[in-house]
Amino acid sequence: MHGASERALLLGRNEVPPVHELQETGRSPFLFTCDHYGRLIPRALGDLGLPEHELTRHIAWDIGIAGVAEALSKRLDAHLIAQRYSRLVIDCNRPPDVASSIPIVSEVTTIPGNEALAREAAELRRTLIFKPYHRRIDEVIDRRLSDNRPTVLVPLHSFTPVYAGIARPWHIGTLYHRDTHLPPLLLKHLRAETDLVVGDNQPYAVSDVTDYTIPVHGEKRGLMNSGIEIRQDLIAGPSGQQQWAERLARILGEIEAGLRAEGLI
Numbered sequence: 001m002h003g004a005s006e007r008a009l010l011l012g013r014n015e016v017p018p019v020h021e022l023q024e025t026g027r028s029p030f031l032f033t034c035d036h037y038g039r040l041i042p043r044a045l046g047d048l049g050l051p052e053h054e055l056t057r058h059i060a061w062d063i064g065i066a067g068v069a070e071a072l073s074k075r076l077d078a079h080l081i082a083q084r085y086s087r088l089v090i091d092c093n094r095p096p097d098v099a100s101s102i103p104i105v106s107e108v109t110t111i112p113g114n115e116a117l118a119r120e121a122a123e124l125r126r127t128l129i130f131k132p133y134h135r136r137i138d139e140v141i142d143r144r145l146s147d148n149r150p151t152v153l154v155p156l157h158s159f160t161p162v163y164a165g166i167a168r169p170w171h172i173g174t175l176y177h178r179d180t181h182l183p184p185l186l187l188k189h190l191r192a193e194t195d196l197v198v199g200d201n202q203p204y205a206v207s208d209v210t211d212y213t214i215p216v217h218g219e220k221r222g223l224m225n226s227g228i229e230i231r232q233d234l235i236a237g238p239s240g241q242q243q244w245a246e247r248l249a250r251i252l253g254e255i256e257a258g259l260r261a262e263g264l265i
């Protein structure tokens, strides 16, 4: 554990903790995570040397996903574990030893507050933000497994409609690697929604180098898993967030029924 003085160097006593949870005693087999839920920056880091318009765009967080994740968690009575600090401080879906963990450049924006970062300063971000979040996910999975509760891990993300000048056609995408159960089922159900353009591992695919939550908490723990990515312009406001939460609650409810019928959960 870190000491009070170490903590004070990065996160003050009256600053919010990184981990945010909803429906902790939820009965659903789905366990939602949200690595890029928030865009807070510890006061000690100021604005990371960036203007406000950079700190509110997609490089800082997954725009819109917080509202979807919370509404979905409540609708399904499913436990949600989310991380409140900006991925510009530390990206909770990157292995902590890769360069993009604390990015110096994101899309085309240089992050001055991350340049020439001392090893100790980087370690502090890991200790106070990255580790507590992943430790909590670990604990929750441990508990669920020891209680013999079915657990299907679904990390929730959103993606920018235009990246580096290129428009993206998908409304929603799946995000997976080694699980062979949930991703095809999820794709089948999403494709049955005839108004949707569905990305199969688009716009992103999972790898051990570019991702952390799925490889570590899903694959290494042997949990069925698939990430979901929703395009940000569709969930920018509360009505879009509600609609998507309702649609995903219905789809995931159907998937749960199917998995139960097959005896997979």
Ligand SMILES: [Zn+2]
Pocket: 035, 036, 062, 156, 157, 158
């Ligand atoms: Zn994300």
